[in-house]
Amino acid sequence: MExxxxxxxGGTGKSSISAAFAxxxxxxxxxxxxxxxxxxxxxxxxxxxxxxxxxxGHKAFIDYSLCxxxxxxxxxxxxxAISLINDKVSISEIACDGCVLCSRICPxxxxxxxxxxxxxxxxxxxxxxxMVYGRLSPGEENSGKLVNMVRxxxxxxxxxxxxxxxxxxxxxxIGCPVISTLxxxxxxVIVTEPTxxxxxxxxxxxxxxxxxxxxxxxxxxxYDLNVSMSxxxxxxxxxxxxxxxxxxxxxxNMVEAMVQGKSITEFNPxxxxxxxxxxxxxxxxxxxx
Amino acid sequence: MKxxxxxxxGGTGKTFVATNIFFTLLQNNYRAMLVDCDAEAPNAVAFFETKLxxxxxxxxxxxxxxxxxxxxxGKCHDYCNYxxxxxxxxxxxxxxxEDLCHGCGACSVACKFGAISEKPVxxxxxxxxxxxxxxxxxxxxxxxxxxxxxxVIKVAIKQVDNQADIVILDAPPGTSxxxxxxxxxxxxxxxVTEPTPFGxxxxxxxxxxxxxxxxxxxxxxxxxxxxxxxVQKYLMQEKIPLLLExxxxxxxxxxxxxxxxxxxxxxxxxxxxxxxxxxxxxxxxNSSNQR
Numbered sequence: 001m002e003x004x005x006x007x008x009x010g011g012t013g014k015s016s017i018s019a020a021f022a023x024x025x026x027x028x029x030x031x032x033x034x035x036x037x038x039x040x041x042x043x044x045x046x047x048x049x050x051x052x053x054x055x056x057g058h059k060a061f062i063d064y065s066l067c068x069x070x071x072x073x074x075x076x077x078x079x080x081a082i083s084l085i086n087d088k089v090s091i092s093e094i095a096c097d098g099c100v101l102c103s104r105i106c107p108x109x110x111x112x113x114x115x116x117x118x119x120x121x122x123x124x125x126x127x128x129x130x131m132v133y134g135r136l137s138p139g140e141e142n143s144g145k146l147v148n149m150v151r152x153x154x155x156x157x158x159x160x161x162x163x164x165x166x167x168x169x170x171x172x173x174i175g176c177p178v179i180s181t182l183x184x185x186x187x188x189v190i191v192t193e194p195t196x197x198x199x200x201x202x203x204x205x206x207x208x209x210x211x212x213x214x215x216x217x218x219x220x221x222x223y224d225l226n227v228s229m230s231x232x233x234x235x236x237x238x239x240x241x242x243x244x245x246x247x248x249x250x251x252x253n254m255v256e257a258m259v260q261g262k263s264i265t266e267f268n269p270x271x272x273x274x275x276x277x278x279x280x281x282x283x284x285x286x287x288x289x
Numbered sequence: 290m291k292x293x294x295x296x297x298x299g300g301t302g303k304t305f306v307a308t309n310i311f312f313t314l315l316q317n318n319y320r321a322m323l324v325d326c327d328a329e330a331p332n333a334v335a336f337f338e339t340k341l342x343x344x345x346x347x348x349x350x351x352x353x354x355x356x357x358x359x360x361x362x363g364k365c366h367d368y369c370n371y372x373x374x375x376x377x378x379x380x381x382x383x384x385x386x387e388d389l390c391h392g393c394g395a396c397s398v399a400c401k402f403g404a405i406s407e408k409p410v411x412x413x414x415x416x417x418x419x420x421x422x423x424x425x426x427x428x429x430x431x432x433x434x435x436x437x438x439x440x441v442i443k444v445a446i447k448q449v450d451n452q453a454d455i456v457i458l459d460a461p462p463g464t465s466x467x468x469x470x471x472x473x474x475x476x477x478x479x480x481v482t483e484p485t486p487f488g489x490x491x492x493x494x495x496x497x498x499x500x501x502x503x504x505x506x507x508x509x510x511x512x513x514x515x516x517x518x519x520v521q522k523y524l525m526q527e528k529i530p531l532l533l534e535x536x537x538x539x540x541x542x543x544x545x546x547x548x549x550x551x552x553x554x555x556x557x558x559x560x561x562x563x564x565x566x567x568x569x570x571x572x573x574x575n576s577s578n579q580r
Contacts, residue, residue: 008330010299010462015487036463037297037494039487058370078350078394093344094473094502099393141466144436172462173329176436195546197304197332204330207433225539226546250539255515258391259427279311 002034002151002166002185004285008201012193013221016254018169019043019263020277022123023128025285029163031154032133033176033181035119035146036170041133043261044126052121055096055147056140061089066110073102075113094139103124112136116140121151130157130188144176147187151180174204180207188216189284194229199236206240217245224249243287246280248273290574291449292566293326293475294327295460295468299490300510301481303327305348305545307459307551308336308564313339313562314455315425316552323455326471327461328429328438335548339418341427341430345448347411347441349392352385358464359383359404368399388436413441417450424452439465444473455570464498465490472499475572479532484516489523496529512537532565 015032019040022030032040060081062144069089074082081095082102091111101110118260123130134146153167159180170181182188188209192202202218207289209216218237223230230247235259249272258269263275294307311333313512314321325333352365352374361378374387374396374495376382387410397405413431417424431438434543439460443480460471472478478499482492492508499506509532510520524531535541535558545552552559 003304009332010330011301012479013485036465037299037491039490040515042486042490076410078392092475093468097391097393098390099395100369101368101395101398104395105398106366136465138494139466139469139501140462141437141463150312173438174433175329175438175467178329179434180434193300193546196335196548197330197424198546200335201330205432211434215469222542225542229546250542252515255485262515 001166001187001197002168003187003189004168004170004179004181004185004188005191006170006178006205007172007207008174009192009198012191012198015039015154015169015259016264017191017219017221017277018167020265020274021281023165023263023266024281027129028165028167029130029132029154029158030059030276031150031166031168032131033150035134035136035143035167036171037175038135041131041256043263044131045261046122046126046131047124048122049124052124052149053117054121054134054146056119056136056142056146058100058115059096059098060100060102060111060255061114062089063110063112066108067172067210068108070107072173073106076101076105090228094273113271118144121146121149121153123157125258129163130159130161137210143171144180147177147180172209179208182212182214184270185214187189187284188214190216190218191221192233193222193269194220194226194233198231199233202233203252206242217243219245219280220247222250223247245284246276250275256287290454290477290570291456291475292458292459292569293458293472293478294481295472295495296481297464297495298482298488299462301483301488303462304332304459305511305551306479306481306509307457308333309550309558310562310566311457313551313552313559314320314457314566315420316559317563321426321457322368322427322449322455323457323459324427324449325459326429326440326442326445327459328431328445328467329461331428331430333459334418334426334428336550337420337426339420342417342419342424343366344414344416345444347415347444349390349412349440350394350407351390351392351410352396354383355381355383355404355406358402360402361404363475364401365396365405368395370395395521396576404458413438415441415445417448421561426578439470442467442470446471447543455566465492469498471500471502473502475504477569478504480506480508480518481511482508483512483518484510486519488516489520492520493523496527507532507569509533509535510561511535533561
């Protein structure tokens, strides 16, 4: 069973809660799908049993020994990536989308495509099972594809090791990597916080969840920072027929656990927040779809 | 000048810093604008009393294939680098997968039979809002289900034109293409982080990226008092300017959660932000921006 943890808004506590889920019961496969800002490895320090190179895409480069400065590529580029700088046709690496059109149409064959091969996917073991995570090299694109790779690997690893539960720690937002995290999962956990932004972003991400017709559970993290906003979120969930999985209080131990490289439930299983997370996780795991 | 407020990690307080700086600038009669570039999850507008001035639809061209004139030669499929054209020549089936299309136009160039025309599809909206009757806020908002916010972000930043002396760009989280598109157009970047291991790890990644694209930057640490002091140590080691430390206070979190601007009531904080931006303006405000 694949369970994705997402949020819409960043920093609501997705990864901390995923880390707790991953260390509560039996062994799991933990997949960090926030490839743009992977963090769970900081808590679990997994072994690197396998490393894969991920090609995020290609960028166009001009071979100036062949370029005649004709400007045909400039006319065709729709990403405003090619312009004249000091009267010389130049390609902006940042704006280039890697569509290859300029390279195809160049009459002098002066444009070469160079692969971005700095991103990586790792898989290995951590103290409560197996872990897979991707690290997108800074400034790279196509994070959705890397998420797909991470999920594929997580499934293989689960099968090979006879592990049933796969936890996907998702990226923030609602774009391509989020969509890649959500397609075909069994359950979705949305971690939100009682702020205007938290509610708004949860509503946006629910749009995706509903598009895919997925079973969603909402957790309000730090609910006591604004109780009336928490009530507003609960009301919205009720009206929209979304299951509330539970509320968690603000607790500085959450940060303290992270600093010590532990999940909150490892850090102290007996405090209120740890107990609550355990109840929530069992509810999510055991409810029939 | 344009100042981008960014962070690798989500939820460190980008929008909090951006909205408070923007408010402070308006209070001090600067010709300022705030552009919410977090098109996947835009939230900045909710913090102000605004009036919608105009809304622009942002579109992308996608191919339409006329199966009457199509010879099913497959050249468009070969040219498409995004696997957005599905073709089965023997069955005479050709289909455009619009979600995968980036609108590069390669297929139109590839087709020698005039079978491909194009139509616009919506990616999102860019809205211009006024506060106190002055155009002041621009919001990029991507449609739900669209893959990449980059085009909408580009259009939003372009809309600023010359309507302001200081433009605050509230950047999307992460360090991939949406982040790059936003910071690439800025003259200076303020990275907002928090003093936790996650905050530090994502900060390092943002710093790496900004060094690659050669942008001047400084760091604000938010929620100081939680976590540890490893972020401060890292900044010292790397000689990265620490612009401001904002202490963790439940009152700040509470005000923010209700959509309130903290610098409206906290004059000390307002002054800190004002000095911070004015220093950046003096140091970097005259550098001509390439993009």
